[in-house]
Amino acid sequence: MARQQKQTATERIRATLADAIVRGEIAQGVTLDEASLAEKFAVSRTPVREAIRQLEAIGFAEARPHRGAVVPNFTPERLTEMFAVMAELEALCARFAAERATDDEKRALREAHDACAHSARQGDIDVYYQTNLDFHEAVYAISHNSFLAEVTLSVRNRVSPFRKAQFRSFNRLMKSVEEHARVVDAILCGDPDGAAAAMIDHMNVVRSTVGEVSPTLRPLDDQAAETAER
Amino acid sequence: MARQQKQTATERIRATLADAIVRGEIAQGVTLDEASLAEKFAVSRTPVREAIRQLEAIGFAEARPHRGAVVPNFTPERLTEMFAVMAELEALCARFAAERATDDEKRALREAHDACAHSARQGDIDVYYQTNLDFHEAVYAISHNSFLAEVTLSVRNRVSPFRKAQFRSFNRLMKSVEEHARVVDAILCGDPDGAAAAMIDHMNVVRSTVGEVSPTLRPLDDQAAETAER
DNA sequence: AGCCTAAAGATTGCATGCAAGCATTCTTTG
DNA sequence: CAAAGAATGCTTGCATGCAATCTTTAGGCT
Structure with a gap:
């Protein structure tokens, strides 16, 4: 019953650009130049423009009429706000x-966690980053609320380039796995409060670690505890 | 320092269409026809297309390559998921x-609440709907997390046509005001748990009331308690 | 009457070109 | 020399037109 969707150039370009922004390959502050992108993608400016309009709509680019769209800059305060919401x-x-x-879903979560643990032991940041994303997405997937998963993923993507920065901190991979383990344990034994609290703790550590490794993104003192106390 | 932004046709069209969708003036299932919209806005198809691409990106329209974009249909399950996240x-x-x-912000919240109470006594659904939106936005504004306010507003807008439907229920305006009052009381006396719980209760009533007045959007039995227990 | 196929019509995707707007550079003025 | 204004170049916003794709219609066959 599912109609096979033909992919438009606009969609292909949007996806590629979004991916590049999420991966940090297009840095904050970079202007998205229609002409050079059109050349790069071997199309006219039209689909490039349409793709850029989409990126603007989802916050991946900042609209500046007549002056080109730009990948947004982040202030530490802004990043802290975003991390708090994501947490x-x-x-x-x-x-x-x-x-x-379900039991099957718990099994899948455990497997995603094991994959993280394995890649942490290998010590390769790029591989760990990917298994880390898979782990988090596994949690979204088993929430049984697909809209929540979508919203969470979209917020996650907004700060993705920064999340990766945490792994430049000493021994961060192994610590990340330990934090994940607390989340997994709580989910597996059906403890909602524990699972939520463990995830909040984990995300708080991520935010402060990002500030450690990127001093320009260090949170202000009065934002240190942005996440709600409870 | 803020540069006065010139508004492009694309932006004007996007805003107008988004507003019409949010208000329910463009119903779910409606195809966004480039040619007639171009005629309506007295522009070429180009800015209309760009605006439609943006609406697609934010979920206000569903992309269907080569067959036009359409305002998405909602299933009861989907709506329940969205209400839960919004709650x-x-x-x-x-x-x-x-x-x-701050004290000033609490004052502003009280004023927004009083405006709701006043318009509820008048009994005009449209006016109440607007003051109701203002009230909720006042809560977002005083959260001191502008990103959270943005995300909340965008989710709120996604289900906005349905939220309005609740007010067709008997005496719903006055009940809504009572529920708001509990939120306001908790915020004013600095009770975060109370405020969160009162808001969850309020949003749950909204969801179930929408199901009462729109039988095709009634939640399934096993989704009745979608919002987390805690 | 129902089904299939081809053609016609309608709409979309995108290339191209022109005018408008902004940024940069050059010239003039005090 | 510095500031202001003018000129120039580059990029963006959007109109137009053509090809591709989808939907509808008409005709033929069973």
Whole structure:
């Protein structure tokens, strides 16, 4: 029944650019130049423009009429706000997962966690980063709320280039796995409060670690505890 | 220092169409026809297309390559998922507001609440709907997390046509005001848990009321308690 | 009457070109 | 020399037109 969708150039370009921004390959502050992108993608400016309009709509680019769209810059305050929201959304995913995950889904989560642990032992940041993303996405997937998963993923993508920065901190991979383990344990034994709290803790560590390794993104003192106390 | 932004046709069209979708003036299932919209806005198809691409990116339209974009249909399950996420985000706004609102902001919230109470006594659904939106936005504004306010607003807009439907229920306006009052009381006396719980309760009533007045959107039995128990 | 096929019509995707707007550079003025 | 204004070049915003794709219609066959 599913109609096979033909992919438009606009969609292909949007996806490629979004991916590049998420991966940090197009840095913040970079202007998205229609002409050079059109040349790069071997198309006219039209689909490039349409793709850029889409990126603007989802916050991946900042519209500047007549002056080109630019990948947004982040202030430390802004990043802290975004991390706090992301933490809450991921905590909600964890909470729902703890309440609702089936046995099969719990097994899948455990496997995603094991893959993380394995790649942490290997010590390769890029591989760990990918298994880390897979792990988090596994939590979204078993929340049994696909809209929540979408919203969480979209917020996650917004700060993705920064999340990766954490792994430049000493022994961060192994610590990340330990934090994940607490989330997994709580989900597997059906403890929603515990799962949510463990995820909040994990995301708080991520935010402060990003500040350690990128001093220009260090949170202000009065934002250190942005996530709600409870 | 803020540069006065010139508004492009694309932006004007996007805003107008988004507003019409949010208000329910463009119903779900409607195809966004480039040619007639171009005629309506007295422009070529180009800015209309760009605006439609943006609407697609934010979920206000569903992309269908070569067959035009369409305002998405909602299933009851989908709507329930979306309401649950919205409830949690609004609850988080309320929680943060209870922790952080300044005296001036509390005053502004009280005023927004009083405006709601006044328009409820008048009994005009359209006016109440607007003051109701203003009230909720006042809560977002005093959360002291502008990113959270943005995300909450964008989710709120996605289900906006349905939220309005609740007010067709008997005496719903006055009940809505009572529910708001509990949120306001908790925020004003600095009770984050109370504020979050009151907002969750309020949003749950909204969801179930929407199902009462729109039988095709009634939640399934096993989704009745989508919002997390805690 | 129902089904299939081909053609016609309608709409979309995108290339191209022109005018408008902005940034940079050059010239003039005090 | 510095500041202001003018000129120039580059990029963006959008109109137009053509090809591709989808939908509808008409005709033929069973």
